[in-house]
Amino acid sequence: MRFSNVFLFEFNHFKRSRSKLITYLIFLFACIYSIYSGFDLQHKQFNTIDNIQLDQKKQVMQVSNFFLNLSIEPDAIDILGYIPTYGIKKPSPLFPLGIGQAEQYGYYKKITTWSSTYDNDMVEELANPERLVNGNIDFSFLVIFLLPILLIIFTYNIRGYEQDARFEKLIAIQCGSIRKWVFIRFLFYLLLLILTVIGFVIAVSIMNNAIIDYMGEISSLILLLSSYIVFFGLIFYLIILKSHGSSTIAFKMMSVWLLFCIIIPGSVHQIASMVYPVHYMTDYLDANRKETYEVFDLPNDSLYFKLLDVYPDLEQTQYAQNNSINQKFVRNAISAIVNDMNKRAISKIEDKNEEKNQFVRASYWFNPVSFIQNKWNSYISTDYYAYRDYRIEIQAILDKKLELLNFEAWNDKTVSKLTYETYLKDLKVSLD
Amino acid sequence: MKYLLINQWKGLFRNRLFMILFSVFTITLLLTTYLGIIQNETQIAAQQEAQEHIREQWDEMNHGNPHQSAHFGSYAFKPSTVLNSIDEGINSVTGNVIRLEGHRQNDVMFSEASQSLLVSKFGKLKPSLLLQFIIPLFLIFLSFSSYTQERDTGRLKLLIIQGASLKQVIFSKIISIWLIGLFLLLVTTLIQLVFNMNQLDVDTFLRLILLLLSYSIYYLVLINITILLSLLLRSSTAALSLTIVIWVLWVVFLPKMIGNTVEKIEPLPTRVAFQKQMDIDRSQGIDGHNPSDQRQEELLKKTLTQYGVDSIEELPVNFRGILMQADEEYGNSVWDKHFGSLYLQLQKQKNIYQLSGIINPFASLQSLSMGTAGTDMFHHLSFLSQAESYRRELIKELNYKWRDGNWDKAFFKSIKDFEYKLPNFLEFANKYLLDTLFLLLWSCMLLFLTKYSSEKTSIT
Numbered sequence: 001m002r003f004s005n006v007f008l009f010e011f012n013h014f015k016r017s018r019s020k021l022i023t024y025l026i027f028l029f030a031c032i033y034s035i036y037s038g039f040d041l042q043h044k045q046f047n048t049i050d051n052i053q054l055d056q057k058k059q060v061m062q063v064s065n066f067f068l069n070l071s072i073e074p075d076a077i078d079i080l081g082y083i084p085t086y087g088i089k090k091p092s093p094l095f096p097l098g099i100g101q102a103e104q105y106g107y108y109k110k111i112t113t114w115s116s117t118y119d120n121d122m123v124e125e126l127a128n129p130e131r132l133v134n135g136n137i138d139f140s141f142l143v144i145f146l147l148p149i150l151l152i153i154f155t156y157n158i159r160g161y162e163q164d165a166r167f168e169k170l171i172a173i174q175c176g177s178i179r180k181w182v183f184i185r186f187l188f189y190l191l192l193l194i195l196t197v198i199g200f201v202i203a204v205s206i207m208n209n210a211i212i213d214y215m216g217e218i219s220s221l222i223l224l225l226s227s228y229i230v231f232f233g234l235i236f237y238l239i240i241l242k243s244h245g246s247s248t249i250a251f252k253m254m255s256v257w258l259l260f261c262i263i264i265p266g267s268v269h270q271i272a273s274m275v276y277p278v279h280y281m282t283d284y285l286d287a288n289r290k291e292t293y294e295v296f297d298l299p300n301d302s303l304y305f306k307l308l309d310v311y312p313d314l315e316q317t318q319y320a321q322n323n324s325i326n327q328k329f330v331r332n333a334i335s336a337i338v339n340d341m342n343k344r345a346i347s348k349i350e351d352k353n354e355e356k357n358q359f360v361r362a363s364y365w366f367n368p369v370s371f372i373q374n375k376w377n378s379y380i381s382t383d384y385y386a387y388r389d390y391r392i393e394i395q396a397i398l399d400k401k402l403e404l405l406n407f408e409a410w411n412d413k414t415v416s417k418l419t420y421e422t423y424l425k426d427l428k429v430s431l432d
Numbered sequence: 433m434k435y436l437l438i439n440q441w442k443g444l445f446r447n448r449l450f451m452i453l454f455s456v457f458t459i460t461l462l463l464t465t466y467l468g469i470i471q472n473e474t475q476i477a478a479q480q481e482a483q484e485h486i487r488e489q490w491d492e493m494n495h496g497n498p499h500q501s502a503h504f505g506s507y508a509f510k511p512s513t514v515l516n517s518i519d520e521g522i523n524s525v526t527g528n529v530i531r532l533e534g535h536r537q538n539d540v541m542f543s544e545a546s547q548s549l550l551v552s553k554f555g556k557l558k559p560s561l562l563l564q565f566i567i568p569l570f571l572i573f574l575s576f577s578s579y580t581q582e583r584d585t586g587r588l589k590l591l592i593i594q595g596a597s598l599k600q601v602i603f604s605k606i607i608s609i610w611l612i613g614l615f616l617l618l619v620t621t622l623i624q625l626v627f628n629m630n631q632l633d634v635d636t637f638l639r640l641i642l643l644l645l646s647y648s649i650y651y652l653v654l655i656n657i658t659i660l661l662s663l664l665l666r667s668s669t670a671a672l673s674l675t676i677v678i679w680v681l682w683v684v685f686l687p688k689m690i691g692n693t694v695e696k697i698e699p700l701p702t703r704v705a706f707q708k709q710m711d712i713d714r715s716q717g718i719d720g721h722n723p724s725d726q727r728q729e730e731l732l733k734k735t736l737t738q739y740g741v742d743s744i745e746e747l748p749v750n751f752r753g754i755l756m757q758a759d760e761e762y763g764n765s766v767w768d769k770h771f772g773s774l775y776l777q778l779q780k781q782k783n784i785y786q787l788s789g790i791i792n793p794f795a796s797l798q799s800l801s802m803g804t805a806g807t808d809m810f811h812h813l814s815f816l817s818q819a820e821s822y823r824r825e826l827i828k829e830l831n832y833k834w835r836d837g838n839w840d841k842a843f844f845k846s847i848k849d850f851e852y853k854l855p856n857f858l859e860f861a862n863k864y865l866l867d868t869l870f871l872l873l874w875s876c877m878l879l880f881l882t883k884y885s886s887e888k889t890s891i892t
Contacts, residue, residue, distance in 0.1 A: 019673050026677075030685065037692055048702045104525070104546040108704065120531070120538050121707070123546070126700045126774065128781045129522035130802070130809050131691035132545075135553060141688075145553065149680055157669050164584075164668070247580070250672055251573050262565055266557030270464070273556060274471045278544040280482035280529055285507060289531075290489045293504055297494070356548040374549050384549045 003184045010188040023153050031200050034139045038096030045091045045107055052086055052108055053430055059084045060429060067417040076408035079415045085111040085401055085427050087394035092381040093210035094217060097201060098140030100382025103132055111398050113335035113405065116342040117391040118284055140376045143197050143225055144369060145261050148232045152253040154189040155236055158182055160246030182240055190233045194226050217379040228372050265370050268363045276356040287345035292338050300330065307333045310340045317410035332405045339402055357384065400426050436596055436604035453570060461562055461616055465623040468517035468558045475512045483509050487849055495844045498830035499756055505533030506826065508819035508850040513806040514631050515639055518624065519560035521807025532823040534760065537767040559620045560801055563647055565683060568654050571613050572675055575658035578605045580668040599886040602663065606655050613651035617644050639804040639857050646800040649871045653793050656878035663885050682794040690788040694781045706770065713766045731758050753835025760827050775813050782809055789870030796867035803864050806854050810863050814855050822850040
């Protein structure tokens, strides 16, 4: 029998097998549902961001109009305080393909001079925690966890059925090589699933106009998911070759799925929690509370020297020549000092998190599912690092704001409309 | 029936693969339960250390006036329950610390899930993971092969010729496999009992028993449905495929899909909208017609009349303390309105989700498992509510001290730390009635269907 015939026979068998067809259709429905959910969450995030930016724009316009009626330029310290500053993480156009860790973090933050990247408003959106535990039906979940089960349902009785019905030898006589016969039949399902998921990836990319701008991420994603499907396919193919009977094959395949998708990641997770227990961030709590209050209690001259530690160049400013701190500038000086303390405490937290991440990454060689998940999330900018970068961006805006507040005030700067617009750019205020 | 049961057990214990898997599961359960306990203890120790550190700061700080201390505030740490080592429920996605301070009700911070890369979508390898995902699958395969093998090898006919009825054969299989599941559950429970003997009280014991009962009913449902499908469907392949599809639907697909749908039926506000609404109410008065300066003036007049004096200077107490407490109480009414409706919405969501137990017994099991372990949303909300009550009492005490004057270091030292009291399970029992009812309904319905089908099926 020609192998192309085996392939076609398998196609016909698939068409006629009601249980396989229904299972496949359920999977397609689940994919569509998951992508719809992804789009829905993406739109929700965009809407929230749009509302914030609209508010921001209104406030900026108010101040801009204020300049039109002025005869003398106002002090920088007064104007800078009125710039509505936000840190925003826009969802990637590929977001419907995987929500990843997006629901664990906030994606917008109002930045005030007292902000830090571990504030209360940096936590996730208001959500039902039990739903978060169960997670979302997102496309990445379907491909990483459900697709191998689909492959099991499609393939566990290839050869197993013939063995159960005791006509395997007949196949060997007709086809010559059982291995090749199994391979071609298996290949049909492998190709069907790979093409199906690639189709969805391309469809989402087209719908969100991401094909050209995100070509690198899309092709990496396609390569990643194809390799993942082939990885499971290879294991299942070997199981079929080495086992006897459909129920034994199904049992072994399910055991492999359990091992890779649940047991290994679960064990790594458990061990990681033992080695790196949830930290209560006492350094940060100290900086945020005790040390902040100590700074508030400092006399002005001590504040001045502490501020010089943060901004050594401040010594060159106009007011610094007096070797003391102007009462008007105390509050901003304190927030700059507190920000510096927070940054030091936060860097310790980030280092601890990084240690845990390194531990997780070290498990990738025997824990491929976690590797695939995190790689996938990184292409869609919904992994831990995407949100760490977002925190870094917030910190940079906050640093800039405090620097401007202190330097401009200490240099006794006044603000024209043009300077105001420069501030907006410096503080990344979007006016689009 | 007795002989059939013994025979079934003998058959199972003669099977090498079964013995290997049975031993692996027993050892894994022993190990995961033990590791879960160790991890829990590490967590409890870390939390105690953090709590002591915060207390030390409070005792050592230079308290200016009591209201300053109210701003300095305190922290409430969410403790790990003893049974957290079996099922950690929502604890990894919610934060574990709340800042308790004057003028505001904060949210929990620092969830474990946000502190690292994603590791496992199904959670840590705790006993709950084994009991909810892995052992059920083992029981499914055991149940499936125990009946189909008898049928396909013709042994079933032999048993019936010898005088056993199909119903007896079927139920002997159900009971024997269920007992295996029960044994594994008992192993987990015993380990918990042995290692947590010193922390065991009546409530924990009751929770543990209910947890065991919930899982045992769920296993009965699962074994029953597998054997029923093998009985009804002539093709073993179709029976196995359908059982796996049902398992995937129950365990993986439906919980996520129903969770998403519930959030659409009862949507929560975005954090920014929630905060904005609270800010508006906080600044304008809860009815929108009561600006704060007007309230302040009203309060001053009321206080002056109460003390029979004409000016603030003549007051025998510090008016700032009275004002701060009034402001606090006004703030509390705003938090009650907004956080109250948020918590109500969360509970509504949970109730709708619990209804899904009618099509998905796994949802009921999951809810009962987290509930009995004290790690579900109801317990989380109870923690939040206790922390908020503590905050209000703390701030009130500080504000009243500011009003009355005469504070010293001893006063600040006398302030007690927040202590979370895990609610007695019986107080919460009514919250899990639906889950219990659905699990029982499923098991009764399936037992009846199996009995009916085994009576109607003929072995030819």
